[in-house]
Amino acid sequence: MSDAAQQLSDDLGILLQRRLRTTLHAEVVAGVHDAIDVNSYPVISGVARTGPISAAALGAEIGVDRSLASRKAASLVSAGLLRSSPDPADRRATLLDLTEEGRRVVDTLRRNLTVVIDERLRHWSASDRHELAGLFGRFVHDLTNAKE
Amino acid sequence: MSDAAQQLSDDLGILLQRRLRTTLHAEVVAGVHDAIDVNSYPVISGVARTGPISAAALGAEIGVDRSLASRKAASLVSAGLLRSSPDPADRRATLLDLTEEGRRVVDTLRRNLTVVIDERLRHWSASDRHELAGLFGRFVHDLTNAKE
DNA sequence: TATTGTTATACTCTATAACTATA
DNA sequence: TATAGTTATAGAGTATAACAATA
Numbered sequence: 001m002s003d004a005a006q007q008l009s010d011d012l013g014i015l016l017q018r019r020l021r022t023t024l025h026a027e028v029v030a031g032v033h034d035a036i037d038v039n040s041y042p043v044i045s046g047v048a049r050t051g052p053i054s055a056a057a058l059g060a061e062i063g064v065d066r067s068l069a070s071r072k073a074a075s076l077v078s079a080g081l082l083r084s085s086p087d088p089a090d091r092r093a094t095l096l097d098l099t100e101e102g103r104r105v106v107d108t109l110r111r112n113l114t115v116v117i118d119e120r121l122r123h124w125s126a127s128d129r130h131e132l133a134g135l136f137g138r139f140v141h142d143l144t145n146a147k148e
Numbered sequence: 149m150s151d152a153a154q155q156l157s158d159d160l161g162i163l164l165q166r167r168l169r170t171t172l173h174a175e176v177v178a179g180v181h182d183a184i185d186v187n188s189y190p191v192i193s194g195v196a197r198t199g200p201i202s203a204a205a206l207g208a209e210i211g212v213d214r215s216l217a218s219r220k221a222a223s224l225v226s227a228g229l230l231r232s233s234p235d236p237a238d239r240r241a242t243l244l245d246l247t248e249e250g251r252r253v254v255d256t257l258r259r260n261l262t263v264v265i266d267e268r269l270r271h272w273s274a275s276d277r278h279e280l281a282g283l284f285g286r287f288v289h290d291l292t293n294a295k296e
Numbered sequence: 297t298a299t300t301g302t303t304a305t306a307c308t309c310t311a312t313a314a315c316t317a318t319a
Numbered sequence: 320t321a322t323a324g325t326t327a328t329a330g331a332g333t334a335t336a337a338c339a340a341t342a
Binding site: 002003004005006007008009010011012013014015016017018019020021022023024025042045046049060061062063064110113114116117118119120121124126128129130131132133135136137138139140142143144146 | 150151152153154155156157158159160161162163164165166167168169170171172173190193194197208209210211212258261262264265266267268269272274276277278279280281283284285286287288290291292294
Binding site for chain 1: 323324
């Protein structure tokens with residue numbers, strides 16, 4: 001077992017703590033939209049990442065039960081940020097997607113998070129930032145798509 | 149605003165999702181100890197990181213209210229994993245610390261997480277792993293210790 | 297007056313189970 | 320028979336407020 005894995009797991013443990021998540025997400029959602037808070041943020045982000053998606057698939061994507069995904073999505077629909085339309089291929093299913101306003105909100109959220117990261121890395125060299133971005137991207141991909 | 153920051157924030161968004169946290173933590177705590185689950189895991193890990201600590205400080209460390217930190221700690225105390233002793237410097241406070249059994253449990257948890265990471269990075273070159281570990285460590289540090 | 301740990305209370309988040317409709 | 324979405328219910332997680340003790 002490599003030293004690198006030991007070091008990575010220690011740092012990952014810190015990163016995944018509630019404390020960072022809470023402060024970061026609160027910073028990102030502040031003042032963006034009445035319907036967006038730290039709980040609805042993952043929902044609309046999930047839809048933004050996956051495109052038109054069923055409630056069941058969205059639940060799997062963001063790690064909650066489909067009943068919860070359905071209810072969270074419903075409140076974003078009534079807020080005008082998501083649209084729910086019947087799936088032409090399967091009449092049981094409905095597909096969730098962003099409205100134009102939802103798209104604007106997601107863009108703002110994404111920009112807010114990027115600003116925060118940019119601030120935190122202000123004193124980094126461009127090459128270190130670039131290198132981290134590449135390796136971190138692979139890391140996140142391999143963590144979230146565990147095959148083995 | 150750099151492209152690297154954009155890329156990093158997108159990947160960080162994915163990493164901080166509930167889905168990864170849930171699956172990863174569940175894997176780490178599985179079968180380690182009756183008193184350890186995904187909710188008590190951050191508590192005992194917080195104590196392990198900080199050494200002897202008051203309930204109020206522990207709450208700040210892990211991002212919950214001191215009342216919750218107090219109650220979570222209390223249940224780990226009765227499980228024999230934490231010890232609570234009066235702070236000699238401040239008679240209002242009590243200091244939480246690991247028992248020997250608690251230390252063993254934390255060691256196991258830490259090892260479990262490292263094994264998971266090690267598995268996910270099995271196909272990485274040693275130099276990429278090493279490079280990621282260094283940069284990621286700085287990243288986590290700068291994220292969690294925002295000064296500006 | 298402020299802070300510590302604790303407890304009581306209420307609120308929020310989430311999963312489970314049950315229901316209807318469609319595959 | 321299995322899966323979609325939804326709703327009702329119950330349980331778990333968490334914060335707020337209030338308390339006594341100490342600073």
